[in-house]
Amino acid sequence: MAITRIHNFSISLDGFATGEPQSLEAPFGHAGHKLHEWMFATRSWSPKGAMGADNAFAERHGPGIGAEIMGANKFGPPGWQDDPEWRGWWGENPPFHTPTFVLTHRPLPPMPMEGGTTFHFLEASPQEALAVAMDAAEGQDVRIGGGASVVKDFLAAGLVDHMHLVQVPITLGRGVRLWDGLEGLEQDYSIEAVSTPSGVTHFTFSRKAPVAD
């Protein structure tokens, strides 16, 4: 059965998934690249990257995924809806290669890109968006791609089956936090933690099977 997954979602020790302010020049605000340096050093990101433990986690991002859901602030800087030229951060061949649903209160017509990605813009609840994305994924899994607010909303709605979270040993002090309002989340998941030599800790949250009556 197809499931809903999150991969490579990186947070600081104090729980921030992005810094501030987000802008065209600084998509992660004052966090810069600090949250993803572990990933940039892996083979899954760069042909010269390392093939160690971090890579084993990072490369699970793509296989078996048939659609992605992301938030408006991952797709572009504030105000991108007013820029008719804006087509996302990733150039003409984005790294998604599937239908990709952008949640926004200002939806636009679909945006076909090269390499199999089409951006669709949706104003919908998490449940509605997931139903549309599952349909588009044609039996494969749906990835919730971020940012922090969208991941938090899908976790709060109980819609995430598997989450790979990476805690990076930095403190950001400000930005958008993942955990606020998610009290007791651990009760719904089997959680494993693996620290790697790069200094990050990988957590996997796998939804517990419902207890039979």
Ligand SMILES: NC(=O)c1ccc[n+]([C@@H]2O[C@H](COP(=O)([O-])OP(=O)(O)OC[C@H]3O[C@@H](n4cnc5c(N)ncnc54)[C@H](OP(=O)(O)O)[C@@H]3O)[C@@H](O)[C@H]2O)c1
């Ligand atoms: N740490 C990581 O691994 C990671 C991964 C991915 C992204 N990021 C970063 O996270 C940041 C973005 O996160 P964020 O929390 O600011 O924003 P976000 O989750 O990307 O997007 C939130 C926005 O999406 C729209 N939206 C959300 N739910 C909606 C719904 N149900 N219906 C309609 N619109 C909806 C709203 O925008 P509008 O009202 O403007 O339409 C909302 O303000 C970026 O800096 C990005 O680079 C980090």
